[in-house]
Amino acid sequence: MNIVVISASTRLNRVSHRVALFLEKTLAAAGHEVQLLDLAEYQFPIMEEVLHRHPNPPEGLERFAMLVRQADAAVFVSPEYNGSYTAALKNAVDYLKEGEFARKVVGVVSATTGPLGGMRAAMNMQELVLGVSGFALPQMLLVGNLPQRFDEAGNLIDPAFEKSINNFLNNFLWLAEAVVAKKETVGV
Numbered sequence: 001m002n003i004v005v006i007s008a009s010t011r012l013n014r015v016s017h018r019v020a021l022f023l024e025k026t027l028a029a030a031g032h033e034v035q036l037l038d039l040a041e042y043q044f045p046i047m048e049e050v051l052h053r054h055p056n057p058p059e060g061l062e063r064f065a066m067l068v069r070q071a072d073a074a075v076f077v078s079p080e081y082n083g084s085y086t087a088a089l090k091n092a093v094d095y096l097k098e099g100e101f102a103r104k105v106v107g108v109v110s111a112t113t114g115p116l117g118g119m120r121a122a123m124n125m126q127e128l129v130l131g132v133s134g135f136a137l138p139q140m141l142l143v144g145n146l147p148q149r150f151d152e153a154g155n156l157i158d159p160a161f162e163k164s165i166n167n168f169l170n171n172f173l174w175l176a177e178a179v180v181a182k183k184e185t186v187g188v
């Protein structure tokens with residue numbers, strides 16, 4: 001499958017990006033084509049107009065939209081900020097044309113440096129996915145105590161966490177592949 005991983009933290013010295021790097025590597029190793037869409041690299045300004053009506057789209061936005069459009073499935077990776085996901089993620093998604101995530105499975109991953117892992121960010125991301133007509137994966141990956149679990153290069157350093165990751169990824173790939181197979185038989 002063609003999978004986009006959207007890394008939603010734009011903060012200097014961010015740590016949640018480590019999880020996005022890990023997922024990029026792990027999904028690619030499983031034979032998928034993975035695009036890591038890093039919102040810190042895109043630096044989209046606050047949305048003034050949606051992309052398809054924008055007279056002068058911000059740099060990189062058309063490519064970002066194209067990569068989302070081409071994807072079979074997506075993973076959102078965000079830290080929890082004040083009980084939700086990042087404003088950068090909402091901003092990027094709001095730019096896109098209705099339907100870019102429609103009938104695509106989107107798995108949500110939230111991350112915190114504290115122990116809780118960001119359940120509220122994850123639940124709010126699931127609502128966002130529903131808002132753009134995506135299939136929100138019921139299972140979520142909550143990464144608490146992040147610096148103790150992943151190093152800066154996105155390597156897992158806590159083997160005990162592998163079971164949670166595998167559970168999330170197995171469910172994500174199962175559902176995403178089922179949706180892709182359905183599209184192959186009956187069309188999008």
Ligand SMILES: Cc1cc2nc3c(=O)[nH]c(=O)nc-3n(C[C@H](O)[C@H](O)[C@H](O)COP(=O)(O)O)c2cc1C
Binds near residue numbers: 116
């Ligand atoms: C603006 C802001 C709000 C935060 N709110 C929460 C929160 O609601 N719950 C939580 O567990 N951690 C919260 N944190 C702590 C983050 O989990 C921690 O800073 C984490 O490193 C953020 O991810 P990042 O490094 O990728 O930006 C907050 C941090 C920031 C900067």
